Amino acid sequence: MATRQLLRFLNNGSQQALLAKQLGAARFYSAGSYEFIKVEVVGEQKNVGLITLNRPKALNALCNGLMLEVNNVIRDFESDKKVGAIVITGSEKAFAAGADIKEMQNNTYAQCIRSNFLNHWNGVAQCRKPVIAAVNGFALGGGCELAMMCDIIYAGETAKFGQPEILLGTIPGAGGTQRLTRYVGKSKAMEMTLTGNQVNAVEAEKMGLVSKVFPVGSLVDEAIKLAEKIGKNSPLIVALCKEAVNTAYETTLAEGLHFEKRTFHATFATKDRLEGMTAFVEKRAANFTNE
The missing domain is CATH 1.10.12 (Lyase 2-enoyl-coa Hydratase; Chain  A, domain 2)
Structure with missing residues (x-):
């Protein structure tokens, strides 16, 4: 196969997967295969799957395409025997500032029912391998819900958590009223969801929403270390x-x-x-x- 043909072949995500299957090799995790996320296998033993949300202009707002990509990669990592745990992170400014409001603004009740709107967001929560959220900056609305779908949450010192859907005339739809209540109890969950108030990383740790708080620059490395430690077990x-x-x-x-x-x-x-x-x-x- 000529060099240019080979490069075109390797730049096609579906053909990558087919090639990996045919060769019996490790899966391809090429950044060029995704529009809204970056994907790597990291760690000293290359046993940690790292997903970085990558919509910087939208503060990593969770659009339908992004969540579909996350779910697809979660499934890939789940079937990769070398990957022992997964880390999901965003940027230093925002883990995810919420769901994409522009994308859902004109939805109707009938459309939501017919499409079972947000149902496919459950892929992270259904993953059988441990998933760690490394949260810097804003984790609001759907961003907070995505973090809570993970098994462990590590936060940077500047992290902000909240469920501000009430300010938009709606309520959380991806677990915000359910998982948050189980994390922090009824009183605090009521306060956050009924006011839209945000809590900082220190308060989130105190509430039990977050396991540990780290300096912003070391957060992802600490999450990867934790994933590596888990990955050493059976x-x-x-x-x-x-x-x-x-x-x-x-x-x-x-x-x-x-x-x-x-x-x-x-x-x-x-x-x-x-x-x-x-x-x-x-x-x-x-x-x-x-x-």
């Missing part, structure tokens, strides 16, 4: 543990404890559980094989 067991924690939000305590116990029992059917305990007894590092 992917199989990590997925089971994530499912168990998520179950706590959706069941009674008795049901959750039963689910946890049975999942714990299930780990004894895996090679990685045996390897982990054997390595501990033998005082060596475990060699997990995802089996």
Whole structure:
């Protein structure tokens, strides 16, 4: 194949995926394949998927195309055996300043029902691998909801979280009234959603919305370090543990404890559980094989 033909071939996203499949090679994550995001595999062991929201002129407002790209990449990372965890971030100015209001301004109720509007935003929350949000700047409306779809939120010192939909004559539609309440409790969730008030990174950490706060410049690196640490564990067991924690939000305590116990029992059917305990007894590092 001539050089120019090869370059044209490699610049086509669907052909990249086909080529990777045919060669049995690692997936292609080329920035040129996406319009609204940047995608990389990072970390010392190249085991962390990094998604950077990239609509700088719109403060990373979440348009339909951006969310479709995020969901597609999440699925790719989920099926990539080398990727142990995923980080989603934006710019220093904005993680995502909200959903794209211009895109939804003229929607009607009938259109929303027919298209099941925003339903496809759930891809991040449904990912079986751990997803970490690295939030600098504004995370408002849909941006706050996207961060809450992730499993862990790290924030830069300048981060601002809020659900300002009430100021636009509507309410959150991608989990803002549901996940926020589970994160911070009824009183604070009511205050934020009924006033549209924003909270800073320190308050968000105090409320339990954010795990840790870092200087702006080191935030993404810290999130990647966390993802690398998670990625060293058995992917199989990590997925089971994530499912168990998520179950706590959706069941009674008795049901959750039963689910946890049975999942714990299930780990004894895996090679990685045996390897982990054997390595501990033998005082060596475990060699997990995802089996």
